[in-house]
Amino acid sequence: MELSQRQPPSDAFDxxxxxxxxxxxxxxxxxxxxxxxxxxxxxxxxxxxxxRRDSFDPxxxxxxxxxxxxxxxxxxxxxxxxxxxxxxxxxxxxDAAHDPEDDAALRRTAVRxxxxxxxxxxxxxxxxxxxxxxxxxEIARVLGISASNAGTRIHRALCRLREACHAx
Amino acid sequence: MHxxxxxxPRELAVLTADLExxxxxxxxVFLAGLERRLQDGFPEADRARRAARAWRRLLLPAAGxxxxxxxxxxxxxxxxGSGRTDRSGSVASAPALAQDETAAPSSPGGAAxxxxxxxxxxxxxxxxxxxxxxxxxxxxxxxxxxxPADVQQTADGVVRATQDAGGYVQRSQVATGDGGGTATFxxxxxxxxxxxxxxxxxxxxxVAATSQDATDITAATASAATLLADARAERQALLRALxxxxxxxxxxxxxxRLADNRATIARRAAALDALRRRADLATxxxxxxxxxGAAGGTHGGGWTPGDALHDAGTILQTAGGxxxxxxxxxxxxxxxxxxxxxxxRTARRRRREAALDEFRLDATRN
Numbered sequence: 001m002e003l004s005q006r007q008p009p010s011d012a013f014d015x016x017x018x019x020x021x022x023x024x025x026x027x028x029x030x031x032x033x034x035x036x037x038x039x040x041x042x043x044x045x046x047x048x049x050x051x052r053r054d055s056f057d058p059x060x061x062x063x064x065x066x067x068x069x070x071x072x073x074x075x076x077x078x079x080x081x082x083x084x085x086x087x088x089x090x091x092x093x094x095d096a097a098h099d100p101e102d103d104a105a106l107r108r109t110a111v112r113x114x115x116x117x118x119x120x121x122x123x124x125x126x127x128x129x130x131x132x133x134x135x136x137x138e139i140a141r142v143l144g145i146s147a148s149n150a151g152t153r154i155h156r157a158l159c160r161l162r163e164a165c166h167a168x
Numbered sequence: 169m170h171x172x173x174x175x176x177p178r179e180l181a182v183l184t185a186d187l188e189x190x191x192x193x194x195x196x197v198f199l200a201g202l203e204r205r206l207q208d209g210f211p212e213a214d215r216a217r218r219a220a221r222a223w224r225r226l227l228l229p230a231a232g233x234x235x236x237x238x239x240x241x242x243x244x245x246x247x248x249g250s251g252r253t254d255r256s257g258s259v260a261s262a263p264a265l266a267q268d269e270t271a272a273p274s275s276p277g278g279a280a281x282x283x284x285x286x287x288x289x290x291x292x293x294x295x296x297x298x299x300x301x302x303x304x305x306x307x308x309x310x311x312x313x314x315x316p317a318d319v320q321q322t323a324d325g326v327v328r329a330t331q332d333a334g335g336y337v338q339r340s341q342v343a344t345g346d347g348g349g350t351a352t353f354x355x356x357x358x359x360x361x362x363x364x365x366x367x368x369x370x371x372x373x374x375v376a377a378t379s380q381d382a383t384d385i386t387a388a389t390a391s392a393a394t395l396l397a398d399a400r401a402e403r404q405a406l407l408r409a410l411x412x413x414x415x416x417x418x419x420x421x422x423x424x425r426l427a428d429n430r431a432t433i434a435r436r437a438a439a440l441d442a443l444r445r446r447a448d449l450a451t452x453x454x455x456x457x458x459x460x461g462a463a464g465g466t467h468g469g470g471w472t473p474g475d476a477l478h479d480a481g482t483i484l485q486t487a488g489g490x491x492x493x494x495x496x497x498x499x500x501x502x503x504x505x506x507x508x509x510x511x512x513r514t515a516r517r518r519r520r521e522a523a524l525d526e527f528r529l530d531a532t533r534n
Contacts, residue, residue: 025192026193042194042198042202045207076523079520115187130194164182
């Protein structure tokens with residue numbers, strides 16, 4: 001959902017927060033696989049975006065893509081920061097003790113495992129595509145690559161994910 | 169199944185649905201807290217911005233001051249080093265000469281010569297450390313550039329100004345014709361009224377160039393005075409010896425020496441007088457040269473709007489030149505700063521991307 005450019009900046013930012021906060025968290029969590037780190041990144045992303053809200057230029061892309069660009073930088077900065085202190089410890093799946101007869105739970109476990117099997121760049125692409133809801137051009141802008149390159153990478157990541165799901 | 173195999177829409181829909189089932193959801197408490205911070209306007213972020221603004225407020229005046237200092241230094245260096253003479257500078261020379269009367273000496277016994285532009289000449293102090301009055305030989309030269317038709321009138325003015333200052337024309341040469349003319353004068357005016365005379369001369373026509381010299385001749389004068397005193401003392405001694413002489417031969421020899429001594433005294437007295445005259449009368453060399461359009465700017469009357477326009481143009485021209493030089497100096501710095509910023513940005517981006525690659529390795533180990 002794109003915000004109207006006629007809204008005052010504060011209202012537009014509030015709307016952006018309500019619209020994208022969960023998605024930013026989902027992106028960060030998928031990339032970092034650490035709840036605390038994902039929360040830190042989400043908070044840092046909105047704080048930075050709020051600080052730079054006047055610098056948003058609608059001609060250079062949607063507000064949502066702009067936010068995820070900031071979120072990505074925050075995530076990578078968090079990675080660097082934690083690398084200097086301690087390695088991230090990936091969290092166990094929420095429903096590890098699932099019912100073996102529950103197909104849906106089994107499928108969720110398989111998808112999680114498949115997602116965890118991807119490398120960070122592939123997980124990031126999946127998260128930007130499905131959780132952030134960005135199109136290929138917006139993903140390309142966030143990653144600083146060409147749109148065709150982004151499309152190719154997304155396709156490969158999805159194929160690997162599908163393969164991993166089937167293997168699970 | 170190869171990774172490059174295309175996904176059919178059905179598979180993609182299933183994958184999308186599967187991913188949606190495992191979408192991480194944030195803790196509502198965390199989201200509520202973050203929203204509160206947003207509603208408060210991220211006060212910690214505002215504090216950081218205020219701190220940054222405070223730094224900018226401190227840094228900007230400092231940077232401005234530094235820039236101004238650079239510009240002033242450039243003006244001083246360029247203004248002092250160019251050695252060019254412009255009309256407005258020459259006009260200001262008359263008051264400058266007048267101020268020389270009270271200026272302090274720079275180097276006793278030495279001669280100082282200024283260039284064409286305004287330059288205060290060294291004026292020795294009124295007395296030496298030994299109590300003898302200081303003797304200074306002074307001279308000045310001016311180039312006046314009236315309109316060609318006004319050369320004769322200006323030449324007449326030179327003579328009048330000299331007489332008004334109590335001086336006289338030692339030498340003059342005036343050549344006028346249809347196309348203008350030139351006149352040269354060597355004037356002698358009392359040293360005490362040199363500034364007054366130069367100021368009066370400067371009002372006759374635009375001054376294209378001025379210069380002045382001041383030479384300390386105290387030592388030479390003192391030496392001449394001593395020699396004269398010695399000669400006079402010798403005369404007294406010879407006269408006393410003549411009074412005591414008893415033989416014709418002694419008397420004749422003393423008279424011959426007295427004759428020589430008289431000649432010596434006359435010669436030395438003349439030398440001393442010449443030195444004193446050099447100190448008492450300054451020499452002013454004036455060149456009057458007819459020049460087309462020269463009188464348009466600063467001819468000795470009032471300061472007209474035309475003069476103001478001319479001066480404004482000169483100031484703007486100079487300011488523009490200084491700004492251009494300043495920019496030329498700053499441009500390489502700006503390019504360097506831009507390159508450093510670009511390199512820093514690239515390095516930061518690479519470090520971030522490297523963090524992602526290294527995380528993959530960590531995650532693999534985990």
